[in-house]
Amino acid sequence: MSLIHEIDYGTPASRSEKLVTLTIDGNEVTVPEGTSIMRAAMEAGIEVPKLCATDMVDAFGSCRLCLVEIEGRGGTPASCTTPAMPGLVVHTQTSRLKDIRKGVMELYISDHPLDCLTCAANGDCQLQDMAGAVGLRDVRYGYEGENHVFARAGTVANDQWLPKDESNPYFTYDPSKCIVCSLCVRACEEVQGTFALTIQGRGFDSRVAAGPHDSFVESECVSCGACVQACPTATLTEKSVIEIGQPEHSMVTTCAYCGVGCSFKAEMRGEELVRMVPWKDGKANRGHSCVKGRFAYGYATHKDRILNPMIREKISDPWREVSWDEAYKHVASEFRRIQYQYGRNSVGGITSSRCTNEETYLVQKLVRAGLGNNNVDTCARVCHSPTGYGLKQTFGTSAGTQDFDSVEHTDVVMIIGANPTDGHPVFASRLKKRLRKGAKLIIVDPRRIDLVRSPHIEAAYHLPLRPGTNVAVVTSLAHVIITEGLFDERFIRERCDWDEFQDWAAFVSSPEHSPEATQQISGVDPQMLRQAARLFATGGNGSIYYGLGVTEHSQGSTTVMAIANLAMATGNIGRQGVGVNPLRGQNNVQGSCDMGSFPHELPGYRHISDESTRDIFDKLWGVKLQDEPGLRIPNMLDAAVDGSFKGLYVQGEDILQSDPDTKHVAAGLAAMECVVVHDLFLNETANYAHVFLPGSTFLEKDGTFTNAERRINRVRKVMSPLNGYADWEVTQNLAKAMGLDWNYTHPSQIMDEVALTTPSFAGVSYELLEREGSVQWPCNEKAPLGTPIMHIDGFARGKGKFIRTEYVATDERTGPRFPLLLTTGRILSQYNVGAQTRRTDNVVWHEEDRLEIHPHDAEQRGLRDGDWVKVASRSGETTLRALITDRVSPGVVYTTFHHPSTQANVITTDFSDWATNCPEYKVTAVQVAVSNGPSDWQVKYDEQARQSRRIAATLDAAE
Amino acid sequence: MDSESHKSTEQKLVYMANQIAGFFHTQPKDEAIVGVAEHINHFWEPRMRSQLFAILDKDGNGLDDLVIAAAKHIRKPGSVPA
Numbered sequence A: 001m002s003l004i005h006e007i008d009y010g011t012p013a014s015r016s017e018k019l020v021t022l023t024i025d026g027n028e029v030t031v032p033e034g035t036s037i038m039r040a041a042m043e044a045g046i047e048v049p050k051l052c053a054t055d056m057v058d059a060f061g062s063c064r065l066c067l068v069e070i071e072g073r074g075g076t077p078a079s080c081t082t083p084a085m086p087g088l089v090v091h092t093q094t095s096r097l098k099d100i101r102k103g104v105m106e107l108y109i110s111d112h113p114l115d116c117l118t119c120a121a122n123g124d125c126q127l128q129d130m131a132g133a134v135g136l137r138d139v140r141y142g143y144e145g146e147n148h149v150f151a152r153a154g155t156v157a158n159d160q161w162l163p164k165d166e167s168n169p170y171f172t173y174d175p176s177k178c179i180v181c182s183l184c185v186r187a188c189e190e191v192q193g194t195f196a197l198t199i200q201g202r203g204f205d206s207r208v209a210a211g212p213h214d215s216f217v218e219s220e221c222v223s224c225g226a227c228v229q230a231c232p233t234a235t236l237t238e239k240s241v242i243e244i245g246q247p248e249h250s251m252v253t254t255c256a257y258c259g260v261g262c263s264f265k266a267e268m269r270g271e272e273l274v275r276m277v278p279w280k281d282g283k284a285n286r287g288h289s290c291v292k293g294r295f296a297y298g299y300a301t302h303k304d305r306i307l308n309p310m311i312r313e314k315i316s317d318p319w320r321e322v323s324w325d326e327a328y329k330h331v332a333s334e335f336r337r338i339q340y341q342y343g344r345n346s347v348g349g350i351t352s353s354r355c356t357n358e359e360t361y362l363v364q365k366l367v368r369a370g371l372g373n374n375n376v377d378t379c380a381r382v383c384h385s386p387t388g389y390g391l392k393q394t395f396g397t398s399a400g401t402q403d404f405d406s407v408e409h410t411d412v413v414m415i416i417g418a419n420p421t422d423g424h425p426v427f428a429s430r431l432k433k434r435l436r437k438g439a440k441l442i443i444v445d446p447r448r449i450d451l452v453r454s455p456h457i458e459a460a461y462h463l464p465l466r467p468g469t470n471v472a473v474v475t476s477l478a479h480v481i482i483t484e485g486l487f488d489e490r491f492i493r494e495r496c497d498w499d500e501f502q503d504w505a506a507f508v509s510s511p512e513h514s515p516e517a518t519q520q521i522s523g524v525d526p527q528m529l530r531q532a533a534r535l536f537a538t539g540g541n542g543s544i545y546y547g548l549g550v551t552e553h554s555q556g557s558t559t560v561m562a563i564a565n566l567a568m569a570t571g572n573i574g575r576q577g578v579g580v581n582p583l584r585g586q587n588n589v590q591g592s593c594d595m596g597s598f599p600h601e602l603p604g605y606r607h608i609s610d611e612s613t614r615d616i617f618d619k620l621w622g623v624k625l626q627d628e629p630g631l632r633i634p635n636m637l638d639a640a641v642d643g644s645f646k647g648l649y650v651q652g653e654d655i656l657q658s659d660p661d662t663k664h665v666a667a668g669l670a671a672m673e674c675v676v677v678h679d680l681f682l683n684e685t686a687n688y689a690h691v692f693l694p695g696s697t698f699l700e701k702d703g704t705f706t707n708a709e710r711r712i713n714r715v716r717k718v719m720s721p722l723n724g725y726a727d728w729e730v731t732q733n734l735a736k737a738m739g740l741d742w743n744y745t746h747p748s749q750i751m752d753e754v755a756l757t758t759p760s761f762a763g764v765s766y767e768l769l770e771r772e773g774s775v776q777w778p779c780n781e782k783a784p785l786g787t788p789i790m791h792i793d794g795f796a797r798g799k800g801k802f803i804r805t806e807y808v809a810t811d812e813r814t815g816p817r818f819p820l821l822l823t824t825g826r827i828l829s830q831y832n833v834g835a836q837t838r839r840t841d842n843v844v845w846h847e848e849d850r851l852e853i854h855p856h857d858a859e860q861r862g863l864r865d866g867d868w869v870k871v872a873s874r875s876g877e878t879t880l881r882a883l884i885t886d887r888v889s890p891g892v893v894y895t896t897f898h899h900p901s902t903q904a905n906v907i908t909t910d911f912s913d914w915a916t917n918c919p920e921y922k923v924t925a926v927q928v929a930v931s932n933g934p935s936d937w938q939v940k941y942d943e944q945a946r947q948s949r950r951i952a953a954t955l956d957a958a959e
Numbered sequence B: 001m002d003s004e005s006h007k008s009t010e011q012k013l014v015y016m017a018n019q020i021a022g023f024f025h026t027q028p029k030d031e032a033i034v035g036v037a038e039h040i041n042h043f044w045e046p047r048m049r050s051q052l053f054a055i056l057d058k059d060g061n062g063l064d065d066l067v068i069a070a071a072k073h074i075r076k077p078g079s080v081p082a
Helices: A037-043 A095-110 A126-133 A183-192 A226-230 A239-244 A291-295 A324-342 A357-371 A385-394 A404-409 A425-436 A470-483 A489-495 A498-509 A515-522 A526-538 A556-569 A589-594 A611-621 A633-642 A662-670 A727-737 A747-757 A766-772 A855-860 A936-948 B009-024 B029-043 B046-056 B065-073
Strands: A019-024 A027-032 A089-091 A171-173 A198-200 A207-209 A236-238 A249-254 A263-269 A272-278 A347-351 A376-378 A412-416 A440-444 A461-463 A542-546 A579-582 A647-651 A674-679 A691-694 A703-706 A711-715 A774-776 A820-825 A850-853 A868-872 A877-884 A892-896 A924-930
Touching: A019 A037, A027 A037, A095 A126, A171 A239, A183 A226, A183 A425, A226 A236, A236 A239, A239 A272, A249 A711, A272 A291, A291 A425, A324 A347, A324 A647, A324 A674, A324 A691, A324 A727, A347 A357, A357 A376, A357 A589, A357 A611, A357 A647, A357 A703, A357 A727, A357 A747, A376 A589, A385 A556, A385 A579, A404 A425, A412 A425, A412 A526, A440 A470, A440 A526, A461 A526, A470 A498, A470 A515, A470 A526, A470 A556, A489 A498, A489 A556, A498 A556, A515 A526, A542 A556, A556 A579, A589 A703, A611 A747, A633 A662, A633 B009, A647 A727, A674 A727, A703 A747, A711 A766, A747 A766, A766 A774, A850 A868, A855 A877, A877 A936, B009 B029, B009 B046, B009 B065, B029 B046, B029 B065, B046 B065
Parallel strands: A019 A089, A347 A376, A347 A647, A412 A440, A412 A542, A440 A461, A542 A579, A647 A674, A674 A691, A820 A892, A850 A877
Antiparallel strands: A019 A027, A171 A236, A198 A207, A249 A263, A263 A272, A703 A711, A711 A774, A820 A924, A850 A892, A868 A877, A868 A924
């Protein structure tokens, strides 16, 4: 093992297909036209000294170190800003260049501290390297002159000196070490797209600043880490590096937060994680990161982690620590007892969208082969199950159609019910890069998300629809495209069923689907909707990105079908820059669905009633699988309340906090006789558990995650599991205790079994992933290196299917008692139920959930910003503090659900998507009123949670 | 449970079945009946289907006509193996 060093080519790659050949230091080099001389030299293995260049941002030409000489041209041009031209003869090292570079370095160092030995960047400092590279031996000017280095000159304070800014929890800004290369400012602009940093002042007064008078933590900075990564000195440095020192080895692995699935180098010292650095070859993130993946990994070693298995008889008892063997035996005997007493179908399992594909596969295998039923589900039930259903019906495959690179080729982007800058930040940065280069943006969202207007980004159209009216709006978009003749007839005739198209076209063309008619329902200005539809249909490559604002509705599946219709009608499927792109929530929610986590289908989305598919598994596993679908999560809870469902194994999922209608979930869990929670922490669900099995983090195991673009990425073990076992080992041991003969010794063998049984994974193996870095399924004989873009020559199901999408209003309606609509979402710094991010320093950005309310609605209720308010729905009530803002329309309120004390799901109802039972999180009719503090329910809940987390002291006396 | 959103499983099944019918009502007529039945066959666990048949036997069960029409295509669960 060693530290992975990535080559920095100095300037970005050119996309040109035309090649040019030049000579650099006697070597002939051929590069695409538009490549800089600096990059061409690096491709020939010649590293020109540089301080202000990196291949992540455009050339700037300020450090005056990368100079070269070109035969026949005068002067010493900067190699980063000079393009390679045919026939150039370039010299990178001449006596003239040596003198200039040494002179430049001498000036830099004359205003830089000489504390290299005690500096955090020691060993990883480009300034130090360059001083070495140019042979700097002496600084003739001395260090006494005007400088930024010393706080005082003798007894006089130095006005140029600024103290260290340590306000950000993860990195420091030390102005005394800054060489004003502008790399951080450019990384913030070009890579992240936030424009938080700037260079203040001119000449010798120039310095990096995060806003006019702000410290980093108070500024617009989103703490993505791009500036820290770009900094060539110790000016911006990870606090972890300051504390621990430089890493000595690294491994490439995959982030365990959102569905973007960024690749990182986990940089280690022994088994201690020094830092996570985004990997440039990562095909999802291309070297970028967000605050969660880059910095928020502290939960992995948090003191709250439970490291020993525990059991208890009743949920009112304190926990008792036991040996792993005792825990396994207890679960096995309890599940067998329950099945004997209540029937084979009285138990089930929930797979985790945070765990690896291999772990998920094992949990569903345990349920199907070990428990002998199909009662297995996963948290995709509450997020993207409508995506699976809707895209399967229309296209034939339950997944997005593109890779993330596709966004670089799009011309018009439509975002529906998603907030990428918060939920999928690295994708948002890639999108913003394309938008700044001219792509147009349409946003369909009840709330004014950041992308509607932020620095250098402005949506062409924002359709602020009333929550719950997606189907009406998307069908109206189709109405305009059909009635105005903007559809792509050639594409439709070639790829889709023409009769079905005609039926659908007649349906959407009817006057009740016109934007003028649907305005009554949605509140969207018809003229603006018409213009948005025209732009999407005629603006070039049109792509649709959507999130949970589409799926988490009574008509979630219908909206997904409406989106698919729109893409087909405009011919926006089957090439780069187009497509239907679900932004999936969790790191491995795509994978958990792929692996057969749904109760009605086996791995690879094959229905359980299909005999030939069952046969494959029957033979391999030596069992007879049930041919009937099992219970979905909400059905399990209903059956539990009814008394026919009694035992549940939950891996890495907190249904009590994340599922709707908390009281019903609690009642279901309380009615069960054996709830097994397998997790890092005593989560909320564990309050109702009888057995706790400690889980492991993504840093502690091998495996794979599959991201939103169907990309299978490796997860690599960089430290031993604190709890002793990877999650797949725990599931295997549990299976063994139940009498199953499983003998996997490495997750690669589990993936081999997936490949053996599942056609779309037939070509996948760890060896292939090692070689290729990652692949996108389908990966098989037809596509040995995977499939970046789907449905290229035709749809997976044959002909694309147009489906009528009639708007049916949700039964969750406002009225006199509950006049406002509550919708929910996420914030950048926190992740889902917050189990991980709340246990990191990310809490400095979001220490509580707030209720966003429009000034008009606030005034009517006499609310001031920051007041405690009570939010009540038909299901229940909770309290939190108000945030008055016009980001939400009058009549709409909004909150995040990252903190358990908020209990946002006490108010959400049990309404759900008609096809998949995906809960309707995005629409709840509520009333808001002033309050004095936590509700009775919150107080009671806190007390119950506290009681339930007690762990009995272990007896240390000898027996 | 006290608050008004907490329905019995039976009420929920009626609601869910009618929601499915609600979608298929808008589809071409010949596909609607089979559509409802297939959807329930594909996604409802046997005990849910058994409960649905018990509800179908009741007068004034609140089920959508389309669900009632689809019933003959819905698979009757066999005895669940112990």
